[in-house]
Amino acid sequence: MSKQAKMIVDKDFQVGEVDPRIYGSFIEHLGRAVYGGIYEPDHPQADEQGFRTDVLELVKGLDVPIVRYPGGNFVSGYNWEDGVGPIAERKKRLELAWRTVEPNLFGLNEFMDWCRKANTQAMMAVNLGTRGPDQARELVEYANHPSGSYWSDLRIAHGYKEAHGIKTWCLGNEMDGPWQIGSKTAAEYGRIACETAKVMKWVDPTIELVACGSSGLNMTTFPEWEATVLEHTYDHVEYISLHTYYGNKTNDAGNFLAQSMGMDKFIHTVISTADYIQAKKRGKKKIHLSFDEWNVWYHSHEADRKMEPWLVAPPQLEDVYNHEDALVVGCMLIALLKRADRVKMACMAQLVNVIAPIMTANGSAAWKQTIYYPYMHASIFGRGTVLVPLIKSPKYDAKDYTDVPYLEAVAVHNEALSEVTVFAVNRHLTAALPLELDLRSFGACRVIEHIVLEHDDLKAANTMSDPDQVKPHTGGNAEVTDSGQVQAALAKASWNVIRLKLV
Known part of the structure; x- marks a missing residue:
């Protein structure tokens, strides 16, 4: 490629502070996310509570700040009381969202115990x-209530004297979707979400609430749904949710890598709609965004259509991710960061086995999928x-998008560490992309490391038998020139992390 890309950043021109919860994830009672994923009492590496310690270590490696639970479509038919109390007394239920049997061996208290071990917080739906x-x-x-009431005392009777103190709550899930149990019109949902928000905050005024946005762009x-829902809920919620997934069913890699441009548009439209309602209500409060489902999802569709119903924890949505999927995930992470002023929470859906960065085999190994690395x-x-x-x-033109930049990038300044980190994807499939990075306001710097995720085969994937087929290396060629610029040649179809120490 003859033309180079150039990126200029200035320390005084800021998008906003990164809320760590932008790196959240999601565990739903779906497939093997819980049973065989984070919880498998018979596994050789299970701890005394049945949590897989090998999975816990991989989750800790991601430094996940918040995890959404228990759904997802699952939550719209879930009676939370089924998942607390003595396990021997818990009821098995037909789970209609995913057509399985839910044994309720794992519920709220087990999830909170797991969160503590995983060093994460709960986002409860x-x-x-x-x-x-x-x-x-x-x-x-x-x-959340300390004690002295029926439900708080019941928690204590179940062995949890201290309140869990869950601060972030989702008011349902994808309620405009016809696939959703109890789906509603915007007005119907807006009214029930408003009344639910009121009583939840009357019990605990310290919690934050997420209203359901549309199920997809x-x-x-x-976006009329968002406008109507926020008309009802503006005074009672802090966030509106967004969900999106991308796939490459037509095997058009160039078009697939451009899909994150739709994510940019989605975020922009939701912000505009939220700001319109703020203006209409003469409000002072900014509604922030919770992008609480996002990922690549398409590999498992055919297998899922053939699944036998009414099993306990069958394999579902078990996408095996390849190198090009990791690049799209990298582009999506960059899209979230570029609106860090308004996107304050986000959840990669999901965390283990179900469209996930971590895969396991029941009774056997756990390993990192390709998408684990940009997320980490x-x-x-x-x-x-x-x-x-x-x-x-x-730039290039794709089937669904025109003027797609080969360089997708963003920079984050960590003042406490005196570091600037550049995340960059080269979308070009056959050629390296020369990059010049101008840090004009920062003064001198040196390259700490240049991490690269690359592979000659876009379809290469990690498996239990070959868990390291696609993995990053630190052999990138970023360097500081005599003029103080940072230069690099970004490998074809690559994810890059250029870490710079300010001196």
Whole structure:
């Protein structure tokens, strides 16, 4: 490629502070996410509570700050009381969202114990499909009230003297989706979400709430749904949710790598809609965004259509991710960071086995999928202040998008560590991309390391038998020139992390 890309960042031109919760994830009672994923009492590496310690170590490696639970579509038919109390007394239920049998061996208290061991916080969802305000307020009372009431004392009787103190709650899930149990119109959902929010905060005024946005950018309800829902809930919630998934069913890699541009548009439209409602209500509060489902998802569709119903924890949504999937995930992480001023929470869906960065075999190994690496790099190195990226890049046209820049990039300044980290994807499939990085306001710097995730085969994937087929290396060629610029040649179809120490 003859043309180079250039990126300028200035320490005084800031997008916003990164809320660590932007690197959250998701565990739903779906497939093997719980049973055989984070919880497998018969596994050789299970601890005394049945949690897989090998999985815990991989989760800790991601430094996940918050995990959404228990769904997802699952939550719209879930009675949370089924998952607490003595395990021997818990009921098995037909789980209608995914057509399985839920044994309820793992519930709220087990999840909170797991969160503590995983060094993460809980984002709890309440059922607004088959249930409503009454059950939601009782759940908050059970989880968060210290003692002296029926539900808090029941928690204590179940062996949890201290309240869980869950601070972030989702008001249902994808309630505009016809696939959702108890789906609703925007007005119907807005009303029940408003009343639910009120009573939940009357029980615990310290909690934050997420209202359901549209289930996706292409929903016919979007973005009128957001406007109507926020008309009802603006005074009672802090966030509106977004969900999106991308796939490459037509095997068009160039178009696939451009899909994150749709994520940019999605975020922009939701921000605009939220700000319109703020203006209409003469409000002072900014509604922030919780992008609490995002990932690549398409590999497992055919297998899932053939699944036998009414099994306990069958394999479902078990996408085996390849190298090009990791690049798209990298682009999606960059899209989230570029709006860190308004996207304050996000959850890669999901964490283990189900469209996940971590895979396991029942009774056997756990390993990192390709998408684990950009997620890990962003979570570990992407803390601080996002800088406004001024980028000039050669471009290409794809099936769904025109003027797609080969360079997708963002920079994060960690003032406490005196570091700037650049995350960059080269979308070009056959050629390296020369990059010049201008840090004009920062003065001198040196390259700490240049991490690269690359592979000659876009379809290369990690498996239990070959868990390291796609893995990053630190042999990138970024260097500081005599003029103080940072230069690098980004390998074809690569994810790059350029870490710079300010001196």
